[in-house]
Amino acid sequence: xxxxxxxxxxxxxxxxxxxxxxxxxxxxxxxxxxxxxxxxxxxxxxxxxxxxxxxxxxxxxxxxxxxxxxxxxxxxxxxxxxxxxxxxxxxxxxxxxxxxxx
Numbered sequence: 001x002x003x004x005x006x007x008x009x010x011x012x013x014x015x016x017x018x019x020x021x022x023x024x025x026x027x028x029x030x031x032x033x034x035x036x037x038x039x040x041x042x043x044x045x046x047x048x049x050x051x052x053x054x055x056x057x058x059x060x061x062x063x064x065x066x067x068x069x070x071x072x073x074x075x076x077x078x079x080x081x082x083x084x085x086x087x088x089x090x091x092x093x094x095x096x097x098x099x100x101x102x
Contacts, residue, residue: 003011044051 041051
């Protein structure tokens with residue numbers, strides 16, 4: 001790794017950070033859940049029992065047509081309400097009050 005672009009302070013800080021986060025590896029702290037589940041599945045089959053759950057038969061996620069989903073999303077977009085004549089007059093009056101004509 002090229003460290004020529006780093007300053008001495010940055011290297012010292014990085015070294016301190018790595019030193020603070022390192023420690024002895026303790027494999028007893030970690031469990032292999034995959035191996036445990038696989039062992040339980042094998043033991044169940046060896047005993048002649050039926051395997052239940054999603055481990056035996058993974059369920060497939062339905063495929064979504066992205067173009068159809070986009071069209072549906074755009075179709076749900078609310079269209080701006082057409083302004084009524086009275087609302088237009090009110091907005092015009094407010095604009096004229098803010099900026100009266102000379």
